[in-house]
Amino acid sequence: HKHTLTHNSFSIIFYHCECVLYQVGILDVDLCGPSIPRMLGVSQQEVHQCDSGWVPVYADPQQRLALMSIGFLLDDPSEAVVWRGPKKTALIGQFVRDVAWGELDVLLVDTPPGTSDEHLAVLENLRKHRVDGAVLVTTPQAVSIGDVRREITFCKKTGVKILGIVENMSGFVCPHCSVRHAHPLTPEAPPTSLLQYRVTIFTNTTHNFTTVHNTSSTIQSYYIH
Amino acid sequence: MADVPTDAPEHCPGTTSEQAGKSSACQGCPNQTICASGAAKAPDPAIEEIKLKMATVKHKILVLSGKGGVGKSTFSAHLAHALASDDSKEVGLLDIDICGPSVPKIMGLEGEQYVEDNLAVMSIGFLLGSPDDAVIWRGPKKNGMIKQFLRDVDWGELDYLIVDTPPGTSDEHLSAVQYLSGAGIDGAVIITTPQEVSLQDVRKEIRFCQKVQLPVIGVVENMSAFVCPKCKNTSQIFPPTTGGAQRMCEELGLTLLGKVPLDPRIGRSCDEGKSFLNEVPDSPAAAAYQTIVQSIKDYCSSNATPAPNSH
Numbered sequence: 001h002k003h004t005l006t007h008n009s010f011s012i013i014f015y016h017c018e019c020v021l022y023q024v025g026i027l028d029v030d031l032c033g034p035s036i037p038r039m040l041g042v043s044q045q046e047v048h049q050c051d052s053g054w055v056p057v058y059a060d061p062q063q064r065l066a067l068m069s070i071g072f073l074l075d076d077p078s079e080a081v082v083w084r085g086p087k088k089t090a091l092i093g094q095f096v097r098d099v100a101w102g103e104l105d106v107l108l109v110d111t112p113p114g115t116s117d118e119h120l121a122v123l124e125n126l127r128k129h130r131v132d133g134a135v136l137v138t139t140p141q142a143v144s145i146g147d148v149r150r151e152i153t154f155c156k157k158t159g160v161k162i163l164g165i166v167e168n169m170s171g172f173v174c175p176h177c178s179v180r181h182a183h184p185l186t187p188e189a190p191p192t193s194l195l196q197y198r199v200t201i202f203t204n205t206t207h208n209f210t211t212v213h214n215t216s217s218t219i220q221s222y223y224i225h
Numbered sequence: 226m227a228d229v230p231t232d233a234p235e236h237c238p239g240t241t242s243e244q245a246g247k248s249s250a251c252q253g254c255p256n257q258t259i260c261a262s263g264a265a266k267a268p269d270p271a272i273e274e275i276k277l278k279m280a281t282v283k284h285k286i287l288v289l290s291g292k293g294g295v296g297k298s299t300f301s302a303h304l305a306h307a308l309a310s311d312d313s314k315e316v317g318l319l320d321i322d323i324c325g326p327s328v329p330k331i332m333g334l335e336g337e338q339y340v341e342d343n344l345a346v347m348s349i350g351f352l353l354g355s356p357d358d359a360v361i362w363r364g365p366k367k368n369g370m371i372k373q374f375l376r377d378v379d380w381g382e383l384d385y386l387i388v389d390t391p392p393g394t395s396d397e398h399l400s401a402v403q404y405l406s407g408a409g410i411d412g413a414v415i416i417t418t419p420q421e422v423s424l425q426d427v428r429k430e431i432r433f434c435q436k437v438q439l440p441v442i443g444v445v446e447n448m449s450a451f452v453c454p455k456c457k458n459t460s461q462i463f464p465p466t467t468g469g470a471q472r473m474c475e476e477l478g479l480t481l482l483g484k485v486p487l488d489p490r491i492g493r494s495c496d497e498g499k500s501f502l503n504e505v506p507d508s509p510a511a512a513a514y515q516t517i518v519q520s521i522k523d524y525c526s527s528n529a530t531p532a533p534n535s536h
Contacts, residue, residue, distance in 0.1 A: 032291070032392070032393035032394045032395055032426070032429065033291050033292055033293075033392065033393060033425075033426040033429070035292075035422045035425070035426070038421070038422060038425060039422065077425060077428075078425075078428035078429060078431075078432055079429065079432060080394045080429040080430065080432035080433040080436065081394065081429070082394045082395070082398075082399065082433050082436060082437075083395060084229075084239055084364045084365075084368075084395065084396050084399060085229075085363045085364025085365065085367075085395070085396055086229045086233075086236070086237055086238075086239060086364065087238070087239075088364075088395070089363075090235065090236045093235075112293070112392070112393065113293040113294075113324070113325055113391070113392060114324035114325055114391060115324045115359045115360065115361045116323075116324050116361070116362060116363065116364070116367065117363050117364055117395075117396075119361075120361065120363065139294070141492050141495070141496060142330060142495070142496035143298070143299075143327045143330055143331060143495060143496070144294075146327065146330055146356060147325045147327070149356060149357045150324070150325065150357065150358065150359040150360075151359070152357070153357050153358060153359035154359040154361055157359065157361060158361075172451070172462065174453040174455065174456060174458070174460060175460055176453060176456050176458035176460065177453060177455055177456035177458070179453065179455045179456070181453070181454070181455075181489070
């Protein structure tokens with residue numbers, strides 16, 4: 001997946017659909033650019049220890065959504081995490097082993113772009129548990145699809161089942177004239193061979209994320225079986 | 226010695242780190258004595274070799290972003306095109322995004338290295354058998370490749386070398402700065418979108434630059450506004466809820482090089498491997514790019530001999 005922006009958003013949208021029914025955890029392994037805390041409105045929170053390990057941060061009062069991110073471990077959100085692979089790998093191992101997730105129906109792992117240390121670290125640490133599969137997120141542009149092809153190869157090589165591909169930012173509705181345009185950066189249709197689901201992003205003048213996903217038609221198109 | 230030798234224990238801090246040989250993870254490692262003595266921390270001879278190789282390269286610019294998908298490679302490619310539009314200049318573009326090399330596609334290259342007579346490109350994308358090949362490498366192997374690119378590619382006489390990076394602040398970035406530390410980098414251009422989630426990561430990128438003493442030439446805000454082709458009204462797809470790059474630059478005392486609006490034709494040009502500066506020169510996005518490029522050229526000329534970065 002090329003666009004970190006879109007796949008963070010996707011993890012959160014998935015939560016909003018599912019959390020009423022399920023106990024969900026999100027593990028944010030984007031160590032250089034952890035956006036999950038901010039996107040769920042809990043960026044000021046800290047992580048504490050308990051007897052069974054690190055207590056995840058809960059994004060909701062009912063504690064149905066547990067989060068772990070390096071974002072919670074930094075004193076200063078502008079602090080740069082300038083780590084080489086081995087150190088990143090070690091922390092991700094801790095996130096998997098030492099966080100007291102409790103009983104979860106679903107653990108979502110949000111990754112940075114690429115096919116490197118973080119991705120390998122997650123798979124290695126989850127090897128003894130079952131990894132149901134991967135959801136790949138792209139936009140319609142050729143450069144993004146180019147990277148998704150490589151992610152597909154990564155999944156094949158590492159034996160991860162591909163649950164599906166989400167094409168984000170498929171279209172854009174101009175709030176002034178309500179004309180729907182194809183993705184603002186790619187007027188042409190993308191190759192359909194890679195697409196299983198299409199997702200449109202709607203916009204409005206307040207551009208409040210809550211408003212975007214509350215639109216019932218939007219939830220319909222995001223819901224994945 | 227490699228940064229993390231193959232016989233190193235799980236939490237090896239790295240042979241060049243300050244903890245080398247001294248951290249608790251080092252107990253029992255066969256390299257512990259060597260690391261603790263500091264012998265492993267001797268500067269990599271490649272740095273001096275690269276300094277000699279790069280003596281014929283006048284200006285080196287790193288293009289960074291915090292987040293992915295903000296338009297960094299698009300910007301690097303078009304910066305290269307714009308600089309090379311002056312026939313008297315020789316330009317090189319090096320793509321060190323090893324996992325996600327977009328530069329060949331954006332430059333319309335399948336394998337050749339020369340886009341124009343005076344514009345050369347190098348990317349790991351050229352070394353892959355097929356576009357679907359995934360480079361599933363850990364940090365140390367990526368670092369080795371970057372060292373090879375810098376040391377073994379014959380760049381020749383270049384006025385500008387642009388280095389396109391993957392998003393983040395990790396192996397690739399550290400290696401690029403480390404291996405160019407003898408040769409000196411003029412500075413970094415940081416790309417962002419107006420959103421706070423992007424700016425949040427740009428602030429980290431700026432801290433990285435401060436940490437490794439890499440000057441920041443300025444910040445480019447991409448995808449600033451969208452002009453509807455039908456009704457011509459402007460919308461903000463990514464509203465600057467926290468003031469966008471402008472406020473951030475004011476707060477941090479950095480130069481905002483420019484704001485580039487979303488033009489659907491940029492994406493099409495990139496998908497086709499063409500320069501939209503040539504394809505759509507009348508676009509407000511093209512005008513924004515030209516202003517930004519001029520600022521970068523001015524910065525480089527006033528910075529005639531970049532001081533070697535001390536990292």
